[in-house]
Amino acid sequence: MADWLSNAIFYEVYPQSFQDTNADGIGDFKGIIKRLDYIKELGCNAIWMNPCYDSPFMDAGYDVTDYYKVAPRYGTNEDLKELFDEIHKREMHILLDLVPGHTSYQHKWFKESMKAEKNEYTNRYIWTNSIDEFPECLHSIRGFSDRFGTCAVNFYSLQPALNYGYVNANKDYQLSPEHEDCMKTRQEFIDIMKFWLSMGCDGFRVDMAGSLIKKDDEHSTENIKLWNYFMDAIKTEYPDAAMVSEWGEPKKSIAGGFDMDFLLHFGPAGYTSLFRSETPYFSKEGKGDIRVFVEQYKDFYQASKGKGYICIPSGNHDMQRLSKGRDMDELKICFAFLLSMPGVPFIYYGDEIGMKYLDNITSKEGGYYRTGARTPMQWNSSVNAGFSTGTPDSMYIMLDPDKERPTVEKQEKDEWSLLNEVRRLNNLRMKHKALQSDGEIEFVYSEKNTYPFAYIRRNENEKILVVINPSGKDESCTLNIKEANVLYYVQKAAELNQGKLSVPACSATFFQL
Ligand code: NOJ
Numbered sequence: 180m181a182d183w184l185s186n187a188i189f190y191e192v193y194p195q196s197f198q199d200t201n202a203d204g205i206g207d208f209k210g211i212i213k214r215l216d217y218i219k220e221l222g223c224n225a226i227w228m229n230p231c232y233d234s235p236f237m238d239a240g241y242d243v244t245d246y247y248k249v250a251p252r253y254g255t256n257e258d259l260k261e262l263f264d265e266i267h268k269r270e271m272h273i274l275l276d277l278v279p280g281h282t283s284y285q286h287k288w289f290k291e292s293m294k295a296e297k298n299e300y301t302n303r304y305i306w307t308n309s310i311d312e313f314p315e316c317l318h319s320i321r322g323f324s325d326r327f328g329t330c331a332v333n334f335y336s337l338q339p340a341l342n343y344g345y346v347n348a349n350k351d352y353q354l355s356p357e358h359e360d361c362m363k364t365r366q367e368f369i370d371i372m373k374f375w376l377s378m379g380c381d382g383f384r385v386d387m388a389g390s391l392i393k394k395d396d397e398h399s400t401e402n403i404k405l406w407n408y409f410m411d412a413i414k415t416e417y418p419d420a421a422m423v424s425e426w427g428e429p430k431k432s433i434a435g436g437f438d439m440d441f442l443l444h445f446g447p448a449g450y451t452s453l454f455r456s457e458t459p460y461f462s463k464e465g466k467g468d469i470r471v472f473v474e475q476y477k478d479f480y481q482a483s484k485g486k487g488y489i490c491i492p493s494g495n496h497d498m499q500r501l502s503k504g505r506d507m508d509e510l511k512i513c514f515a516f517l518l519s520m521p522g523v524p525f526i527y528y529g530d531e532i533g534m535k536y537l538d539n540i541t542s543k544e545g546g547y548y549r550t551g552a553r554t555p556m557q558w559n560s561s562v563n564a565g566f567s568t569g570t571p572d573s574m575y576i577m578l579d580p581d582k583e584r585p586t587v588e589k590q591e592k593d594e595w596s597l598l599n600e601v602r603r604l605n606n607l608r609m610k611h612k613a614l615q616s617d618g619e620i621e622f623v624y625s626e627k628n629t630y631p632f633a634y635i636r637r638n639e640n641e642k643i644l645v646v647i648n649p650s651g652k653d654e655s656c657t658l659n660i661k662e663a664n665v666l667y668y669v670q671k672a673a674e675l676n677q678g679k680l681s682v683p684a685c686s687a688t689f690f691q692l
Pocket residue numbers: 238241278334386387425496497
């Protein structure tokens with residue numbers, strides 16, 4: 180495992196929307212460099228940046244046309260190298276986003292693959308030998324090429340699926356994962372990863388990592404093997420490269436050699452039940468059930484402990500923002516939890532100031548409902564909230580029009596702002612190894628449909644009890660711990676007397692044991 184992950188706190192930068200420096204309304208690398216000190220002062224020491232490669236941007240850059248070249252709108256490869264260097268100067272790390280499952284339909288490989296004559300790229304994508312609907316319920320595109328066939332796609336219909344082969348290949352068009360053409364697809368991605376690692380990138384977030392080998396790989400055995408192959412190739416040369424998967428099944432991804440996996444909004448309800456269900460646990464309404472999360476988490480945690488990490492993000496570019504339906508006090512409690520869990524935390528840009536999700540705004544670059552979570556970062560009270568000096572109507576996505584919209588500038592001046600709370604919580608984590616990635620967790624109070632919720636984080640030297648009450652009511656419970664001193668609290672401290680824990684409404688308390 181990459182050692183630096185043991186105290187990593189990540190910040191997700193959506194490059195389009197972070198900081199524009201040439202007034203074209205789109206964020207760029209120079210803008211990210213300008214804001215690195217802000218990220219560092221927030222207490223984050225690592226960045227995941229969404230795809231920045233050349234692309235027609237029909238899925239915001241998850242549709243790549245050249246994996247070796249950055250999109251001109253962000254700068255040049257040299258500018259990206261400068262960003263890497265500036266990050267390392269600050270003792271921080273950066274992951275790029277790798278999209279190995281599909282390319283843009285405009286990628287040169289795909290143009291070759293569409294040709295009727297056989298060539299080097301004929302098998303780079305998954306094509307049948309008929310123009311009928313794709314047989315295995317994969318989405319597909321057909322009727323646009325000279326080639327006689329239907330091509331599988333991965334996400335949107337403009338993202339043809341790369342060919343890593345099939346489990347139990349048995350139809351004329353299905354190749355086995357070891358077929359030499361599938362091995363060439365693998366080699367290409369090894370070359371791509373090494374290209375950026377040699378330039379100074381510290382690893383990758385891997386898009387749809389569990390979906391490369393096609394169909395009915397029920398236990399993902401072939402996908403796991405494939406990732407082990409990639410990891411061997413990468414980690415022998417770059418042992419400190421960190422890999423995080425968009426997979427959502429840590430048992431599989433960590434077996435595949437990933438250092439960490441995201442707990443996400445797809446699959447079982449663990450993550451969704453916290454913040455984004457009908458009755459989320461983190462809400463003043465107090466109608467949630469923490470067991471939904473705890474049961475799933477414990478299972479994942481036991482399976483991955485000592486081998487890899489679980490990452491619980493505050494949000495990302497694919498879902499509604501954490502602030503949706505929550506006030507600033509509620510958000511502080513969410514962060515007290517997110518920043519005191521084992522594994523590696525990820526803060527989505529703007530969540531640290533409670534940026535709003537904008538409902539029903541016009542879709543941008545294939546964003547659709549996701550667009551409202553991708554609006555420009557709000558820095559200050561100047562034009563376009565300091566994101567860009569361009570004209571307001573030339574912005575990549577509209578800014579939150581609310582005059583009272585939160586900004587970094589306003590919140591920096593307020594000791595009790597969400598921003599300053601997140602900073603303090605990050606500092607607390609940095610000061611106490613027990614709270615960091617490897618500190619163990621034991622859930623000491625997590626009852627069905629009940630508030631509060633309590634866990635102990637520990638390492639060889641230290642034990643910290645964390646008590647979280649997101650509900651709008653004072654709550655109490657009994658613990659096996661008689662008393663303890665308060666180390667830190669958010670809003671109002673809980674009290675522990677002879678095993679009776681009294682927990683104020685909407686609070687989080689850290690006790691030293
Ligand atoms: C997951 C990415 O996070 C999302 O933004 C993208 O649209 C799909 N994968 C397809 O690449």
